[in-house]
Amino acid sequence: MKHTKRILTGLASAVAALSMASVSPAYAADGYDRCPVGYYCMFSGLDGTGDMIKLTSNTPDLGALGMNDRAQSDWNRTSSTIHLWSDTGYTGCTTVTPAGPTGKGNFFPTYRDFFSSVQFDGPDSPICAS
Numbered sequence: 001m002k003h004t005k006r007i008l009t010g011l012a013s014a015v016a017a018l019s020m021a022s023v024s025p026a027y028a029a030d031g032y033d034r035c036p037v038g039y040y041c042m043f044s045g046l047d048g049t050g051d052m053i054k055l056t057s058n059t060p061d062l063g064a065l066g067m068n069d070r071a072q073s074d075w076n077r078t079s080s081t082i083h084l085w086s087d088t089g090y091t092g093c094t095t096v097t098p099a100g101p102t103g104k105g106n107f108f109p110t111y112r113d114f115f116s117s118v119q120f121d122g123p124d125s126p127i128c129a130s
Helices: 002-020
Strands: 040-043 052-055 073-076 082-087 091-097 104-106 117-120
Touching: 040 117, 073 082
Parallel strands: none
Antiparallel strands: 040 052, 040 073, 073 104, 082 091, 082 117
């Protein structure tokens, strides 16, 4: 009986210690951090919120990915300069998102919900006026 009581006391102490231990949940990326290295990402909301698409190659029609005229922010985590076109098939006017730390942020209000195609390292072209 004395042996059983000692085991139960030890078990109760172990349970109490475990219940006081801090359990931290796994980190779930949010905002811009959802964009993996090596990708160009567009977001339907400001500051990397909302729906996200991630690209590694030219995309002539963002409508096929549900992002035509919906993007409000982006992050270029590639080594390419990204050309954002106002119309499908790399037509209309364009603006660029550079590679590197400056390639992340909200689009100017004029360019929110505006772009229809994305070209990696595209040619110089008519720049969209704000």
